Amino acid sequence: MPWKLLLRNVLGHPVRSLLTVGAVTVAVFLICMLQAVTSGLSRTLDASAANRLLVQSAVSLFVDLPLAYQQKLAAVPGVEATCKWQWFGGRYEQDKGGFFAQFGIDPQTFAPSYPEMTVVAGDYAQFAATRTSCIVGEQLADKYGWKLGQTVPLGGTIFTRTDGRPWEFTIAAIYHSNSPAFDEQSLFFHFDYLHESLEQGGARGPQGVGVYMLRLAPGTDPLDVQRSVDAMFENGPQRVQTTTEAEFNRQFISMLGDVPALLRLIGGAVLFAIFFAVLNTMLLAGRERTRDLGILKALGFANGVAAWLLIGESLLLCLTGAALALGLAGALEQPFAAATATFIPGFGFDRNTLLLGGGIALVTGVVSGLLPGLRAARLGVTEALQELG
Amino acid sequence: MPVAITLRSVTKSYSRGGETLRVLDELDLDMDAATFYALMGPSGSGKTTLLNLVGGLDQADSGVVQVGDIDLAELDGGELAQWRAEHVGFVFQGFNLLPVLSARENVELPLLLAPLSKRQRREQAERALELVGLQDRMDHKPRELSGGQEQRVAIARAIATDPQVILADEPTGDLDRNTADAVLELLQRLNRELHKTILMVTHDPQAAGYADKVIHLDKGKLGRIDDNRASSAAGGR
Ligand SMILES: Nc1ncnc2c1ncn2[C@@H]1O[C@H](COP(=O)(O)OP(=O)(O)OP(=O)(O)O)[C@@H](O)[C@H]1O
Ligand SMILES: [Mg+2]
Numbered sequence: 001m002p003w004k005l006l007l008r009n010v011l012g013h014p015v016r017s018l019l020t021v022g023a024v025t026v027a028v029f030l031i032c033m034l035q036a037v038t039s040g041l042s043r044t045l046d047a048s049a050a051n052r053l054l055v056q057s058a059v060s061l062f063v064d065l066p067l068a069y070q071q072k073l074a075a076v077p078g079v080e081a082t083c084k085w086q087w088f089g090g091r092y093e094q095d096k097g098g099f100f101a102q103f104g105i106d107p108q109t110f111a112p113s114y115p116e117m118t119v120v121a122g123d124y125a126q127f128a129a130t131r132t133s134c135i136v137g138e139q140l141a142d143k144y145g146w147k148l149g150q151t152v153p154l155g156g157t158i159f160t161r162t163d164g165r166p167w168e169f170t171i172a173a174i175y176h177s178n179s180p181a182f183d184e185q186s187l188f189f190h191f192d193y194l195h196e197s198l199e200q201g202g203a204r205g206p207q208g209v210g211v212y213m214l215r216l217a218p219g220t221d222p223l224d225v226q227r228s229v230d231a232m233f234e235n236g237p238q239r240v241q242t243t244t245e246a247e248f249n250r251q252f253i254s255m256l257g258d259v260p261a262l263l264r265l266i267g268g269a270v271l272f273a274i275f276f277a278v279l280n281t282m283l284l285a286g287r288e289r290t291r292d293l294g295i296l297k298a299l300g301f302a303n304g305v306a307a308w309l310l311i312g313e314s315l316l317l318c319l320t321g322a323a324l325a326l327g328l329a330g331a332l333e334q335p336f337a338a339a340t341a342t343f344i345p346g347f348g349f350d351r352n353t354l355l356l357g358g359g360i361a362l363v364t365g366v367v368s369g370l371l372p373g374l375r376a377a378r379l380g381v382t383e384a385l386q387e388l389g
Numbered sequence: 390m391p392v393a394i395t396l397r398s399v400t401k402s403y404s405r406g407g408e409t410l411r412v413l414d415e416l417d418l419d420m421d422a423a424t425f426y427a428l429m430g431p432s433g434s435g436k437t438t439l440l441n442l443v444g445g446l447d448q449a450d451s452g453v454v455q456v457g458d459i460d461l462a463e464l465d466g467g468e469l470a471q472w473r474a475e476h477v478g479f480v481f482q483g484f485n486l487l488p489v490l491s492a493r494e495n496v497e498l499p500l501l502l503a504p505l506s507k508r509q510r511r512e513q514a515e516r517a518l519e520l521v522g523l524q525d526r527m528d529h530k531p532r533e534l535s536g537g538q539e540q541r542v543a544i545a546r547a548i549a550t551d552p553q554v555i556l557a558d559e560p561t562g563d564l565d566r567n568t569a570d571a572v573l574e575l576l577q578r579l580n581r582e583l584h585k586t587i588l589m590v591t592h593d594p595q596a597a598g599y600a601d602k603v604i605h606l607d608k609g610k611l612g613r614i615d616d617n618r619a620s621s622a623a624g625g626r
Contacts, residue, residue: 300472301470
C-alpha cells in the first residue's frame with residue numbers, strides 16, 4: 001500500500017483539502033454541540049427528583065395560584081413539606097444585558113427539600129433568619145465576583161418598587177449543586193419579603209404564587225397525591241395541574257418548541273451537507289487521478305489498492321476534520337456550559353457525543369470514498385492510460 | 390534469462406457504437422530473446438494495442454500471446470497484475486510519472502510490490518536512476534524535470550525491478566533530437582549490456598535505427614521485418 005502516495009495526493013491540493021477538512025470540522029463540531037444540548041436536556045430530566053411534585057395553574061405557568069392554597073396542599077396525605085416558587089424576573093443593575101433566574105421561596109422548607117444543594121460559603125441559617133438576604137449559586141457568584149455580605153441590586157420588571165429604586169438582596173450564603181437538574185446560576189430570596197412589600201404598598205405586582213413544590217413522604221405514590229390535589233381544586237377558584245418534576249422540566253423545555261426534534265433536524269441537514277461536500281471532493285479527486293491509477297495498475301498494483309487510495313484519502317480528510325472538531329469541542333465545553341447553565345444545566349460532551357461525532361466522520365469518509373473507490377477498482381488499465389495526464 | 394515473445398493468430402477487436410473494429414487480425418509474430426525491436430506503422434494501425442497485449446495490460450480475443458514460457462491467456466486479472474510487476478517494464482505513451490511523487494519515489498513504486506526492505510528499495514531505485522544518469526535529480530518532482538529527464542525516470546522505473554522485457558510506447562515522441570538520441574542510446578545499452586528484450590513503438594525512422602529489428606504494422610496486419618544488423622553489416626552504417 002503506497003501510503004506516501006495517499007498522503008501526497010492529499011497535500012498535492014492543499015486548498016481543496018483544507019476546505020474539505022474545514023467543512024468536516026465545522027459540521028462535526030456543530031453536530032456534537034447539538035447532541036450535547038439534546039443529551040444535556042435529557043440528563044436534566046433524568047436527574048429530576050421522583051419525590052417532588054409541582055403544582056401550577058391548569059391554565060398556564062404564567063397564571064398565579066392563590067396564597068391560600070399552601071395550607072390545603074400541606075394537608076394532603078403524603079405531603080411532607082411545601083415550598084413556594086415565585087419567578088421574580090429582575091434585571092441585575094450592573095449587567096443589564098446579562099440574565100440569571102431569581103425566585104422567591106420559603107427558606108424553612110427550601111433547603112431540606114433540595115438535598116442536591118449544599119452551602120459552600122456563608123450560613124443557610126443566617127439566610128433563613130434575614131428577611132432581605134439571598135442565597136446564590138456558585139457559578140453565578142464566580143461570574144460576577146460576588147462576595148458574602150455584598151448587596152445585589154435588581155431592577156424590578158414584574159414587581160416594581162413604588163419608590164422607583166431597585167430591590168436589594170444581601171448575599172448570606174453561596175450554594176453548590178451536584179445535580180444537572182439544579183443549576184448554580186440562580187438567586188433565591190424570601191418570598192415573604194416580596195409579599196410583605198406588596199401588601200404594605202412598598203411595591204406593585206401580582207399577589208399570588210407561581211408554583212408550589214410538594215415534597216412527598218417516603219413511600220408515597222406520587223400518582224395518589226397528584227390525583228387528590230387535582231381533584232381538590234377541581235371546582236376552583238383556580239384549577240391546578242400537578243406534575244412530577246421531570247414532567248414539569250419537560251414542559252418548560254418544550255415551551256421553546258420541540259427542541260430535540262428541531263436539533264435533530266438541523267443535525268441531519270448539516271450531516272447531509274458535509275456528506276456532499278466530501279463526496280464532491282472525492283469524485284473530483286478520482287477523476288483527476290484516472291491516469292495515475294492506470295499507471296499504478298499497469299505497474300501491477302491490485303484493483304483493491306486503487307480503491308483504497310481513494311477511500312483512504314477520504315478517510316484521512318474526514319478523520320482529520322473530526323479530530324479538529326473534537327479538540328475544538330473540548331476547548332469550548334467549559335465556556336459554553338457556563339453560558340447556557342440556566343437553560344441546559346446538563347450541557348456537556350459525554351463519551352457518546354464524541355463517539356457520535358467520530359462515527360459520523362468515519363461513515364462519511366468511507367461512503368464518500370467508496371463511490372470513486374469502486375470506480376477506481378473497476379477502471380480498465382488501457383482506458384485509464386488513454387486519458388491525458 | 391532472456392525472454393522470447395511469440396504471437397499466434399492474435400485477434401483483437403474493439404466495438405464502438407455498434408461497429409466492430411478489428412485492430413489486430415490473425416497476427417503471427419516471433420520475437421527473439423535479448424533483441425531490441427522497433428514497431429512502426431501509421432497512427433491507428435494497432436501498435437499500442439499490440440504492446441498492451443504483450444505487456445498483459447489487455448487480453449486478446451483469440452490466439453496465443455506467449456512471453457517466455459507463460460501463455461498470458463491462462464492468467465486471470467490478479468495473476469496478470471502480479472506477472473506484470475515481476476516481468477515487464479513499461480514506458481507509456483505521453484505522461485508517465487505520478488506528479489506528486491519525486492523521481493526516486495516514482496522509481497520505487499513498482500518495487501513496493503517486490504519483497505524488499507525499505508532500504509533495499511531505496512538502493513535499487515537509486516541504482517536505476519544512476520544508470521539513466523539522473524543521480525543528481527532524484528528528489529525532483531516531475532514538473533521540475535525536463536521532458537527528456539522525465540522519460541529517463543520512466544525508463545529507470547521500467548528497469549528498477551530488473552524485468553526481462555521492456556515495452557516502450559513512443560518514448561521519444563515529445564523529445565528533441567539530442568535528448569531523443571540519449572534516451573535511445575540508453576535503451577540500446579539496456580539491450581546490449583543487460584540483454585533485455587525491448588519492444589519500442591516509434592514513428593521516427595531515425596529512432597527505429599537504434600533497434601536491431603524493425604517490425605512494420607499496417608491495419609492490424611504484419612508487414613515486413615527489417616534487420617538493421619544485416620543492413621548495417623551490408624551497408625557499412
Ligand atoms: N479502448 C478502445 N476502445 C475502442 N477503440 C479503441 C480502443 N483502443 C484503441 N482503439 C482503436 O483501435 C485502433 C488502434 O489503436 P492503437 O492505439 O493501437 O493505435 P496506434 O497504432 O497506437 O496509434 P497511435 O500511433 O496514434 O498511437 C484505433 O483505431 C483506436 O481508435
Ligand atoms: Mg499508440
